[in-house]
Amino acid sequence: MSDFPIIQGQKADRTPVHPSIDAAQISALVDQFYAKVRAHERLGLLFANGMEKDWPEHLERMKAFWRSVLLKTGEYKGKPVPAHMKLEEITTDDFNQWLQMFEETASSLMVPEAVPLVLKTAERIASSLWLARNPDPFSKVPVWSELRQAQAL
Numbered sequence: 036m037s038d039f040p041i042i043q044g045q046k047a048d049r050t051p052v053h054p055s056i057d058a059a060q061i062s063a064l065v066d067q068f069y070a071k072v073r074a075h076e077r078l079g080l081l082f083a084n085g086m087e088k089d090w091p092e093h094l095e096r097m098k099a100f101w102r103s104v105l106l107k108t109g110e111y112k113g114k115p116v117p118a119h120m121k122l123e124e125i126t127t128d129d130f131n132q133w134l135q136m137f138e139e140t141a142s143s144l145m146v147p148e149a150v151p152l153v154l155k156t157a158e159r160i161a162s163s164l165w166l167a168r169n170p171d172p173f174s175k176v177p178v179w180s181e182l183r184q185a186q187a188l
C-alpha cells in the first residue's frame with residue numbers, strides 16, 4: 036500500500052488528537068490563553084509590538100489554527116514561520132513561558148488524558164519556530180518539558 040494517501044484519493048485523516056477535544060473547547064483555550072499572554076509583562080509586550088492584526092482577528096485566526104492542528108480540519112492556511120521571523124528577539128525563555136501558560140490553560144479546560152497530547156503538539160510547533168529563528172546548524176532544540184520542570188523546582 037502506498038504511503039501517500041492523497042495519491043490514492045483517500046480523504047485526509049480527520050481524527051482529533053484526542054476524542055474529548057471540540058471546537059468550543061478550542062475557542063475557550065484560545066480566549067483564555069491570550070488573555071494571560073496579554074497580561075504577562077514580557078510576552079504582552081512582544082505581542083503588543085509584533086501584532087499586525089487586531090486582537091479579534093488574531094484570536095479567530097488562532098482558533099482556526101488550533102482546530103486545524105487538534106481536530107485536523109485543514110482550515111488554517113497561514114504561515115507561522117515567517118510570521119515569527121519578523122518579530123523582535125524571542126528568547127528560549129519566552130518560548131518556555133509561552134508553553135508554560137499554554138499548559139496551565141489546557142490543564143484547566145481539557146481532560147487530563149488530552150493535555151499531554153495537546154502539549155506535545157504545541158512543543159513540536161514551538162520547536163520549528165525556535166529552529167527557524169536559530170539557524171546555527173549546531174543549535175540544539177531545547178527539551179521543553181525539562182525546561183518547565185527545571186523552572187518549577
Ligand code: HEM
Binds near residue numbers: 096112113157
Ligand atoms: C514567545 C513565543 C511567541 C510569541 C512572542 C509569538 C508572537 C506572535 C505574534 C506577535 C504573532 C503575529 C500576530 C499578527 O500578525 O498580528 C503571532 C502569530 C502566530 N503565532 Fe505566535 N508567538 C509565539 C509562539 C507561538 C507558538 C509556540 C505557536 C504555536 C504552537 C504560535 C502560533 C502562531 C500562529 C499560528 C500565528 C499566526 C500566523 C499567521 O497565520 O499569520 N506562536 N505570534
